[in-house]
Amino acid sequence: MSTSSPEAVKKLLENMQTDLRSLSMECKKKFPPVKEAAESGIVKIKTIAARNTDILAALKENSSEVVQPFLMGCGTKEPKITQLCLTAIQRLMSHEVVSEAAAGNIINMLWQLMENGLEELKLLQTVLVLLTTNTVVHDEVLSKAIVLCFRLHFTKDNITNNTAAATVRQVVTVVFERMVAEDERFKGIVEQPPPVQGNTNRRSVSTLRPSAKDAYMLFQDLCQLVNADAPYWLVGMTEMTRTFGLELLESVLNDFPGVFLQHQEFSFLLKERVCPLVIKLFSPNIKFRQGSSSAASPAPVEKPYFPICMRLLRVVSVLIKHFYSLLVTECEIFLSLLVKFLDGEKPQWLRAVAVESVHRLCVQPHLLRSFCQSYDMKQHSTKVFRDIVNALGSFIQSLFIVPSVGNPAVVSAPAGGSGSGPQGTAQGGTGPGGVSGTLTTQAAFEYRGTWIPLMTVSVQGSAKATYLEMLDKVEPPSIPEGYAMSVAFSALLDLVRGITSMIERELSMEEEAAAEFREAHPDQEWKPQAGAHLVWEEMVSACWCGLLAALSLLLDASTDETATENILKAELTMASLCGRLGLVTPRDAFITAICKASLPPHYALTVLSSNAANLSSKAYSIQGQSVQIISPSSESHQQVVAVGQPLTAQPQGTVVLTAKNIQCMRTLLNLAHCHGAVLGTSWQLVLATLQHLVWILGLKPGVGGALKPGRAVEGPSTVLTTAVMTDLPVISNILSRLFESSQYLDDVSLHHLINALCSLSLEAMEMAYGNNKEPSLFAVAKLLETGLVNMDRIEILWRPLTGHLLEKVCQHPNSRMREWGAEALTALIKAGLAYKHDPPLAQNQRLQLLLLNPLKELSNVLHADIRQKQLECVLQILQSQGDSLGPGWPLVLGVIGAIRNDQGESLIRTAFQCLQLVVTDFLPTMPCTCLQIVVDVAGSFGLQNQELNISLTSIGLLWNISDYFFQRGEAITQELEREEEALQKQAQEKGETLNRPFHPAPPFDCLWLCLYAKLGELCVDPRPAVRKSAGQTLFSTIAAHGTLLQQPTWHIVVWKVLFQLLDCVRTSSTTADKEKIESGGGNILIHHSRDTAEKQWAETWVLTLAGVARIFNTRRYLLQQLGDFFEAWEVLLNHIQSAALSKNNEVSLAALKSFQEILQIVTPVKDSDKGGDALAAMGVPPVLIDPLSASGPGRPLVRSDSLVERLTRYNGAELQAPPPGEESALEDSALWWSAWNTWYRTGTDSTRPPSGPTEKLSFIPSQPFLTALIQIFPALYQHIKSNFSMEDLKKLGVILHGAVSVPISSDASPFILPSYTEAVLTSLQEAVLTALDVLQKAICVGPENLQVMYPAIFEQLLLFVEFSCKPPQYGRMETKHVANAKYNQAEWVALNYVPFAERSLEVVVDLYHKTACHKAVINEKVLQNIIKTLRMPLGLKYACPSESTWKLAVSSLLKVLSIGLPVARQHASSGKFDTMWPELANAFEDFLFTKSTPPDNLSIQEFQKNEAIDVEVVQLISTEILPFANFIPKDFVGQIMAMLNKGSIHSQSPSFTEAEIDVRMREEFSKVCFETLLQFSFSNKVSTPQEGYISRMALSVLLKRSQDVLRRYVEDERLSGRCPLPRQQVTEIIFVLKAISTLMDSLKKTQPENVDGNTWAQVIALYPTLVECITCSSSEVSSALKEALGPFKDFMQPPVSKVQNGES
16 A cells, blocks of 8 residues: 555554654653643644645645654653654654655754664664655755764664664665666756866865765765775764775675766766775785794884775775776786785785685686786786786695695605506505595595695686675684685686687677678678787787696696596687687697696607697796696596506506596597687697597497497406496597587698598507507598598598508508408498489499499408408498499499309308399399399309308399399380390491390390200209209299290290200109218208108109199190190190109109199289299199198198188189180190090009008008099089090099098108097098089089989998998008007008098088989989988997997988978889888887997986987977878888887886986987877877878877886886885886876867777776886885876766766
């Protein structure tokens, strides 16, 4: 809430009235005048409030009167009243309602209170409020107020003194703030400058405005007071201290510099009053020498006084900082004084505060530059800037050399400190601070036994002083050890940081300006301002010696990583700055310092020592202060992190590197990395040092020249600690980046760098001569790195670089050196080719040849390792630049092809990799004329005998090449023909004929024939692997790419290439050696299937035959146009048959595959969609792969129905719509019948069982062979089906039966028979069924006359069904059950025929389903045959070899009957089915009442399932047979009835345990039999007498049976006495009783007239027998009996009387 708001005003009025009331209350008794004044005051206020709108203004006008009562109250000197009044007065002031007059009154009243010593704190508060809230107090009143505060500062009370001091400070600030505000207000108004008066009267302040005048007077009096003179303005001062005065002066100068700079009156005060005052006060400090006794000098010297001295230095700092421009001369004096205070003879505390002051200057680089301009650059002037730096340096040196008081150094090390490394530390006994440097963790400097701790004194770049701030200390404080050093160190670092960053910033700005200028005026020369450069150079020249001396000493003495880091950073920035300014000597001096610090002490490195010599001779003497460049002390107080060998020609001892050396090394790297452009000739220094360090650390060059930590090659001499191990990757990384950054150097700097590297390299090579020591590869590696990063301007370095590497390094006898030379050279070539030059290499052939030339030159080097490198380089060039080689191809192919058998494997291998790359990737990019060279080179690699794998792979390359020819045929043809024309022209001009191989053929065909020629050579190579590979490739090429050849060329290919090859191979195979080849080469195992030459040639025969067949298949339409296709076909079939009947399993199977292929069982694979299967490429048709390769170990034989579908799909889809141009071939029946004959001959010969005894059995065909044979039939059949006769079908049946009967040799059985228990078909069995399936399908869709073949097919299938119970014989061969066969003996195993038989049965059912009504099927009694065949398994039932058989037989019987019975009924009259009925009855009988017993382990659930099957049979009888009894022979019905009867009264199987019997009694079956009987007993609709006869017969049989059982039971029960009857008999009787009750129920429901009288008689006859049973003991029988007797009550009627009235 503001003080002028209505609420505030209201509050103020209320408060004032309250205050006045309180005042009048307090004064009522003692001070009546005051009371009256107070009351009139209340009235006054009310009046003002009532009359005025602006109440505050009115109050201010009348403020003298308003204040009066309160002043009177203060006059009473009564504490309570005084306090109340002062509070009220303060409230008025704070609302600014006090006028000038009132203010004067208030001050006077306060002065009185002050003099009486009353309420001193309240007074101060009131003065402060008065002066800060408004500006009404001026001149004398103001001065009186200030004096009042000063007076209170010097009272006895401490609290008052401190409060007053603070108030004085605040009041002084307020006075100057008013002046600043006043200046602001009048800023815009231009004033007349006052006339300059001659006399410089100090009171000439008439020109100043009121507030300024107050400030002036105040400041002037402060100077007077400090000088111990009387004040002019501050009248009434009684005492004053100099320290307080100085503090006030400093705060004004520091806070309001603008006042002094803008107003000349104030500037005048500064010059005339302040400076002389300071100089005067400094005098005791200047004269004083520590330790000089005052007795010696006549006049006693005033001792320096710490509080004054320290405050003076503060004032000086402020003066220099803010008013340097005004006080140039004075500042020179101040600065010289400061430098003097750093002298060793001055007191410690004085040196400390002086150093702090110097530090304050060092953080202000612009100030330092002004010093340099104002003093150093003027003639006859003190070199102030140089002195400051040198003074700091000497100060630091003095701290080391003159041990500081209170810390006498205990130096027990020998003066020279010869011990380097750890033993040095051990001798240098305990310096101050514990064992020197080893245990101390505190940062410190240590030099020749002097140990100085390092403290954190300020944040970088800001001078935060400690002792200059001790304003409360009177005695000089004790300075902790190391403090002065720490400040000096900070000052030094800040100085360097400030100067360098300032100059560099200005340099950058100048460079930007230059760049802009050049952009704007490209034609003019940029002229920089000379002045600026001069100043910079002068600054550097002035300070570098002192800095280097101090920094080198500190670097040597530093034991702290951070301190070392800072020193190094300073040296580095100085070096780079000197470099930028072109000051070579200082630049090299700083770099040398860093280099020396990087290496172990006293390390002999000529470059450095020569450079240091010219420096160390200079000692700079400046104003009698000598600054020496101190030589490093050799004691190492550092942690040793590495021990290594010095890089010298002669072996020497080891040298140690400390952590600090490594740190310096990193700085050196940093320098070279960031400031390489300004190094110039210093590269020599830097690189030499780095080379030595890298060597000592054992870094070895790796890929691309980067250095990696190597293993210690020279034994255990290199020892690295873990500390340095973690650093090494970082160092090597920086090293690499250093040379990477060479890309930013200009051409001149780059040449400096390369020259330095070449000379280093020559030195290293000198050292490496004549001994086999590891050479230093630093220079070579770095030449490589530099070349790599400067690819964009490679032409300017290429010749010096590659020249040095080729002529010097690659020829060097030392293998490491040589290898690296080659590495570097090849890397450069690769990079050069890879680089995206501008213009690109493709358009800059000169550059490309320039780059490739050294590669060619390498061939002149004799060392094999260099050749290896050369080839590897070729390989990599191909990998990265192969597509842009263009004119370089002949050169590259020449390097690759220069390979002979006598060269080592590895060279051949590398050369071959190059070739592979050429073929896979670069054929399209090379000129087509080079293709022939590529084929030749590839062929020569195939024929070399050093490395089999390469031979094989080169064949693969030939395939790739052919593929390429194929894809790019047109383009190649065009280019070759252009080339041909040109050559022809040349030949004609010279009058020669054009001689090239295969001349008359067109050039493109010749290219192919060259390829075939090469492959032909390889097809008969002595090595089987090569033969195999070449053969495959030859056929694949011809098959895949033959379309490109012109027709005449094909004729040559077929007769001259293919058949010729077949003949050769057949001959070689039949004459091949049968001797076993021992496994080759000791460790290569040869599979037993290839362990004789004969077997290996067999493989070749297989391949060749398959290949030729495939070509015939895929290129048939092409071959058919050649005219002699039939002859060729016959020749081929002949080859196939002879191979198929050869006694070699492999060859025979392969022959069949080829047979399949030429019959086009597999549609030819088009080029566009090469079957994605390697087998397809090798001539194995994809469709048949499963069955054919089934002999492979462990391949599960899937029971796949899909084979049939797949074949029919092929037959259906592919063969009906042949590709255009093939119709004639496919329809040409002569071809197909000749094929059928071949198939029949082969099949008959191979499946004929041996006739004689089988001991000497030589050869039984294998399963895969037979499978393949049978699989050929379906496809073949498609083409001959139109003329396929019953005769042919018989032939087929013989072969099928024969094939299925062939046993398996026991060693193959695990692969063909997965396990005996699994119901799986072998592939052969699948194939047989497929063949029949194809036949029946063909008949199905064929003409009527074909249907006579159905019965024959049924017959064949039913034969197979019998196999389930009676496996076939193969001649007189002994075969064993598979379970008993020994795997490794040559025994023969009969197959598990059950699955096959069952599948055949399924086929029968299926087929019958389709064909039941066909005439042939009915005439040939097929149904009867089926039933007859099924009788066998049905009769055997549990005795079948497999349980599934009889179940399947039952279900099949049911299915067949459900189809066949209606047909049979239909044809009942024809008599064609008469013989079937007895067969059927017998089948039912055998099955339902089988002679075989169920196995003991049959579970109850199983038994119930089997019973359910029996039930199904009965249900069939009840649904399909009995209802149609009038169409069925009577005997048959009788048999059925007897059977049902037998079944309905149950006889259980005796083998069961008691507990199971009730389940095992086939109750369900009996019940169904019984119900069936009943159902036919009471049929209402007796449509025929025959049916009635059936029912009657059924019922009487049943009743008779019941009577028998009951009687027998009663008999047995009586005989057995106490002993219970067997369980099964009890069950039987229970069943009979249930049957009787069921019968009674049925009778009740039936119409009486439907029941025969005879039946009633039989039923009633049962009653007595039932009654007999009552005595039985079994409770179950009793309950059953109860149910049976119950219904008899319906018979119990009174005897029937005569009918009366129609009622009985």
